[in-house]
Amino acid sequence: MEYLTSSELSKKWNISSRMVAYYCENGRIEGAVKKGKTWFVPAHSEKPADRRCSKKKINTGDNSIIKPKAINEIEKTDAIYHTGEVYNHLGFSRETLRYYEEIGLISPKREKYSQYREFGFYDMSHLMAIDFYKKRGFTPIQIKKLLKAAKSQEYKTILQEQMDTLKNDIDHLQEMLNRLEKAKDFYDYATDKIGEFEIKTMPSYYVQESISSVASFSEYREKVLKYLNLDNEDILSNMVRAITFDETGCKGSGMYIVMQLPSGSKENLFIKGGKCLYTTLIADNNDNTVIEKMFSLCHKWAKEHNVSLRGIVYIFIRFVTLREQIDKNYYEIWLPLK
Numbered sequence: 001m002e003y004l005t006s007s008e009l010s011k012k013w014n015i016s017s018r019m020v021a022y023y024c025e026n027g028r029i030e031g032a033v034k035k036g037k038t039w040f041v042p043a044h045s046e047k048p049a050d051r052r053c054s055k056k057k058i059n060t061g062d063n064s065i066i067k068p069k070a071i072n073e074i075e076k077t078d079a080i081y082h083t084g085e086v087y088n089h090l091g092f093s094r095e096t097l098r099y100y101e102e103i104g105l106i107s108p109k110r111e112k113y114s115q116y117r118e119f120g121f122y123d124m125s126h127l128m129a130i131d132f133y134k135k136r137g138f139t140p141i142q143i144k145k146l147l148k149a150a151k152s153q154e155y156k157t158i159l160q161e162q163m164d165t166l167k168n169d170i171d172h173l174q175e176m177l178n179r180l181e182k183a184k185d186f187y188d189y190a191t192d193k194i195g196e197f198e199i200k201t202m203p204s205y206y207v208q209e210s211i212s213s214v215a216s217f218s219e220y221r222e223k224v225l226k227y228l229n230l231d232n233e234d235i236l237s238n239m240v241r242a243i244t245f246d247e248t249g250c251k252g253s254g255m256y257i258v259m260q261l262p263s264g265s266k267e268n269l270f271i272k273g274g275k276c277l278y279t280t281l282i283a284d285n286n287d288n289t290v291i292e293k294m295f296s297l298c299h300k301w302a303k304e305h306n307v308s309l310r311g312i313v314y315i316f317i318r319f320v321t322l323r324e325q326i327d328k329n330y331y332e333i334w335l336p337l338k
Helices: 006-013 017-025 083-090 094-102 121-134 140-147 152-193 217-223 290-304
Strands: 003-005 033-035 038-042 198-202 205-211 239-246 249-260 274-284 312-321 328-336
Touching: 003 006, 006 017, 006 038, 017 038, 083 094, 083 121, 121 140, 140 152, 152 274, 152 312, 152 328, 198 328, 205 217, 249 290, 274 290, 290 312, 290 328
Parallel strands: none
Antiparallel strands: 003 038, 033 038, 198 274, 205 249, 239 249, 239 312, 274 328, 312 328
């Protein structure tokens, strides 16, 4: 009798050699014998029917309504799928399936000889159920928790907890979007009107703490970070440098951690808003000439427009462009008017 190897037969039947081996191992090819690691199949053997899917075409009537099939033609739940087929049919990658198995979210059987994962009807249905919860924001670990929820009340509690989590995430993302929009608006303004002067009203701020200088990083833990929600607030946006001056130059300087007060607040203020000379500057983050540039420009403008300054300036960093060695800071400058 003439025999073909599983590799030769795979080409004849247009399937993988692994599938031929699967048919042989499960006794679906009469006369197949195994020598060493190779299966030999009688050359006249017919290809077994593929239980994984039906190749019958669905008939439709004249009105394009699909005609129902008999239940025994549809409900074929004994098919076996391997990892690559799970990816093709359901979209789960090998890495995802491996991770799900590692954490105990799925438990596919293993083929006796090759140890390939085998996914039956329940496994495929279970993966679709996992995907159902994944698309509702659940992590694999959270989905595993659902496996242990035996009572309906437990499910309701878990679902409510997830809803609360998603709402908090939405609020957090909305806050982040608002901050980004403000940063972009300032960047657009600063790049178009850098160094120009306007008379604007500065918001009022409550001072929470002061530090020696922006470089006093050892003070940040106790004097800066404790006032911030580190999930939402960055350090730069909550710091202001206040400088006292006269026509001869800088007289004193301080760094403050501030919080903008809502309109109508009656908190004791340290930085009180009001009419200010307003401008923007751009400088490298290690440029020590920023203050001199600011004094020169502001005094010149005030003299030309016959306005008097109160002798204090507030400097905020409102935007930063990143570089490999030196970042550029975009400064917002407020000089209260008399």
